[in-house]
Amino acid sequence: QKEVEQNSGPLSVPEGAIASLNCTYSDRGSQSFFWYRQYSGKSPELIMSIYSNGDKEDGRFTAQLNKASQYVSLLIRDSQPSDSATYLCASPGDKLIFGTGTRLQVFP
Amino acid sequence: GAGVSQSPSNKVTEKGKDVELRCDPISGHTALYWYRQSLGQGLEFLIYFQGNSAPDKSGLPSDRFSAERTGGSVSTLTIQRTQQEDSAVYLCASSKDRGTYEQYFGPGTRLTVT
Numbered sequence: 001q002k003e004v005e006q007n008s009g010p011l012s013v014p015e016g017a018i019a020s021l022n023c024t025y026s027d028r029g030s031q032s033f034f035w036y037r038q039y040s041g042k043s044p045e046l047i048m049s050i051y052s053n054g055d056k057e058d059g060r061f062t063a064q065l066n067k068a069s070q071y072v073s074l075l076i077r078d079s080q081p082s083d084s085a086t087y088l089c090a091s092p093g094d095k096l097i098f099g100t101g102t103r104l105q106v107f108p
Numbered sequence: 109g110a111g112v113s114q115s116p117s118n119k120v121t122e123k124g125k126d127v128e129l130r131c132d133p134i135s136g137h138t139a140l141y142w143y144r145q146s147l148g149q150g151l152e153f154l155i156y157f158q159g160n161s162a163p164d165k166s167g168l169p170s171d172r173f174s175a176e177r178t179g180g181s182v183s184t185l186t187i188q189r190t191q192q193e194d195s196a197v198y199l200c201a202s203s204k205d206r207g208t209y210e211q212y213f214g215p216g217t218r219l220t221v222t
Contacts, residue, residue: 036213043213045213046211092207093207093208094206095153095164
């Protein structure tokens, strides 16, 4: 059974710092991952997708996939209070296999 | 373009009543998914459609839950004889095709069973 694991947090970082969110997965066959951001009371919003080993950068966000270690991460540079949310890692397929999410708090 | 839409946004119903939740996917997306999220919990997969077919119904919690999709577009999730434990946010997502394509979520329907 495919599993995706995340630390539930909260992860607290000061404004302007780098936030590092991590996810491990059990299925070596997983080829790609999505990162979703979910604000309280809102639905998940897709912010990054990564389909190959290595890094993918989009603005302040960098997704990293390490297939050998079965590890995927999301780095948020210059963290802002508006980044405070729950971040969900998901392995796609016929259904998304979600981690439980990491709550990020960015304090001024 | 328009995103995934869901209606109603909120539904309050009495225990034992039937409810219908609607999802309108992104135009051209062939795959449609239903998830459920209880307060403070993670996302629970319910069912997905490829076109009008539902290859995987494994997540439906009981036979009180059913879903259909017509014309490869709009989908309806029906809950019969609602129970208090059905209270949750029901989320719909769509993607270009099944598999590893990106899934985009609608705003959800908050269901409260009193």
